[in-house]
Ligand code: HEC
């Protein structure tokens with residue numbers, strides 16, 4: 001009985017080479033410069049998690065190389081040579097004790113730091129790190145709402161945070177289970193309806209960090225993203241002051257007309273006045289009532305909870321971080337208002353806003369242009 005024929009066939013060699021090359025291709029995903037790479041950690045929480053991963057990786061690599069090495073060595077040493085039946089043995093107490101103890105030690109090496117990191121991170125911001133900024137993040141199909149309860153600000157899809165100050169985040173969901181993940185700042189945590197989860201994170205340096213819902217939450221799940229914008233304390237305070245300041249009044253005829261369109265066709269879902277007094281409590285109440293209207297008639301409700309658009313002119317993205325726009329390049333914003341489903345299939349604005357569901361309420365090209373100009377003009381009246 002021949003078990004090993006001696007030479008590897010050409011097909012086997014080709015298959016092994018191809019497999020090795022394609023597996024190497026996956027390593028491209030490890031580039032720390034990529035916007036969503038967990039290897040490019042930019043804060044203490046992400047760093048601690050990455051260091052733990054690296055430790056586990058090397059332990060696993062050691063086990064892999066040791067086991068495969070011994071396997072290959074034995075394959076060659078004891079390969080078929082003559083027709084003699086090899087020596088038959090059964091059980092070896094010494095060996096069995098050794099290969100029970102070694103894995104136990106390896107598991108201990110992994111378990112101790114793992115449990116340490118879990119304990120370190122799950123108890124919230126350590127006391128000696130100073131007063132954290134409190135944020136509430138709420139998942140909606142398919143966008144993120146951000147509330148700052150101490151600052152009485154509500155915004156969406158672009159989370160502003162100061163650098164070098166811990167941010168404590170309360171996670172919740174308005175509908176199904178979502179997951180909150182900013183790979184460069186912290187590992188993911190679920191956002192669960194009727195349940196509160198807590199996490200904290202900190203950014204070491206200013207930057208735009210990409211976030212993503214990491215739980216399959218419906219058709220547009222892959223298009224449910226956000227940005228965390230980390231700024232110096234000074235820039236962050238400026239943003240906060242701006243969010244509490246009235247916007248510049250509309251100047252051009254187009255902006256003025258756009259404001260009329262907004263009041264008539266958009267304001268039943270979108271708030272734009274987080275700066276006015278009492279607006280925080282009001283926004284939480286109206287967001288809830290919009291949500292209940294939707295729950296009552298998920299097919300035809302004319303209202304549904306929607307992103308707060310206060311000072312939209314300061315924003316960079318639409319469709320929950322999917323497309324970028326600016327005053328100079330407003331095409332994506334215009335396309336969103338014209339047909340949001342062309343950017344994000346299945347979104348609730350397209351399904352429920354009367355400008356799409358009722359032919360009579362359809363916006364003309366000029367109205368779309370005007371309302372887009374108006375949104376772009378929404379900036380704090382400061383300088
Ligand atoms: C029926 C409620 C509803 C109406 C009416 C409505 N929207 Fe929306 N809007 C939404 C929802 C929900 C979203 C979030 C969609 C998503 O990303 O999944 C949204 C998203 C947006 C966004 C992108 C915000 C972001 O941060 O990604 C803009 C801009 C916007 N709407 C503008 C408008 C304008 C302009 C009008 C009026 C012409 C309007 N909306 C009318 C519900 C509505």
Ligand SMILES: [Cu+2]
Nearest residue numbers: 178213217224
């Ligand atoms: Cu989601």
